[in-house]
Amino acid sequence: MLLHFTKMHGLGNDFMVVDMVTQSVRLPPDKIRRLADRRFGVGFDQLLIVEPPTDPDMDFRYRIFNADGSEVEQCGNGARCFAKFVRDKRLIGRDTIQVQTAGGNIELIIHANGEVSVNMGVPRLQPEDIPFRAQEQRATYDLRIDGEEFEISAVSMGNPHAVIQVDDVNRTPVARLGSVMEKHGRFPKRCNVGFMQVLDQAEINLRVFERGVGETLACGTGACAAVVAGRLQGLLGDEVRVNLPGGTLNIHWSGEGHSVIMTGTATRVFEGQTRL
Numbered sequence: 001m002l003l004h005f006t007k008m009h010g011l012g013n014d015f016m017v018v019d020m021v022t023q024s025v026r027l028p029p030d031k032i033r034r035l036a037d038r039r040f041g042v043g044f045d046q047l048l049i050v051e052p053p054t055d056p057d058m059d060f061r062y063r064i065f066n067a068d069g070s071e072v073e074q075c076g077n078g079a080r081c082f083a084k085f086v087r088d089k090r091l092i093g094r095d096t097i098q099v100q101t102a103g104g105n106i107e108l109i110i111h112a113n114g115e116v117s118v119n120m121g122v123p124r125l126q127p128e129d130i131p132f133r134a135q136e137q138r139a140t141y142d143l144r145i146d147g148e149e150f151e152i153s154a155v156s157m158g159n160p161h162a163v164i165q166v167d168d169v170n171r172t173p174v175a176r177l178g179s180v181m182e183k184h185g186r187f188p189k190r191c192n193v194g195f196m197q198v199l200d201q202a203e204i205n206l207r208v209f210e211r212g213v214g215e216t217l218a219c220g221t222g223a224c225a226a227v228v229a230g231r232l233q234g235l236l237g238d239e240v241r242v243n244l245p246g247g248t249l250n251i252h253w254s255g256e257g258h259s260v261i262m263t264g265t266a267t268r269v270f271e272g273q274t275r276l
């Protein structure tokens, strides 16, 4: 059976996007892992599936699978690519698109310059909603990783994130700390781990070790979580440029109870088909 797909990326965070509105294929976790393999398969950080919605008020259902085959709740860079994909394929004619995800409903807005803004919803900060094991909600928590003490923030953007402030992202052992932190017992569903260097109130550098993938060139939900964590600590303002290894995202958040708005590019790389 032939599977048609589009290879896309958001700042180098790359995706295989599959339209399951017009085709129907079964993709169990072992197949996803094989397709994600960068030597033997197509190669991607996440597989994005476009499905008809189960909620009549939504335009599409958006499902996300990490390279390790696990289904996850949210993907910010993927959401921008999702918007470009459904417009380019003429699955919708509008520039504002309502999408249902396992991490909550999101709104995608395609701008005239091709950039996409995503209303990522209100970040969840209560420990049980992240989920994170703690007695009460705080801006930072102490955590022991590999025998060292760290101050981390815990934020859900639909998916769970830990954010750690560092002096210099280029001198941070992201793979070593990220792989331990991802599986820390206080995050029962594991977590994505962001390492944030604050440059000033309006700009940060960020590297993210993603759950189920490893370090990626960019993470949209990670950028949102870092801005939320930084603002809650009084380090950042409402409008923040987030520099990731693959490029820059603009994040707007005006504080607790408000939605996070992410704006950035979405790029199509090629169309492909593969035999399953």
Ligand SMILES: N[C@@H](CCC[C@H](N)C(=O)O)C(=O)O
Binding pocket: 013, 045, 046, 064, 066, 072, 073, 074, 075, 076, 077, 078, 159, 160, 192, 210, 211, 212, 213, 216, 218, 219, 220, 221, 222
């Ligand atoms: N690349 C993403 C996040 C994808 C999911 C994440 N790895 C998880 O397991 O939650 C983004 O751009 O947000």
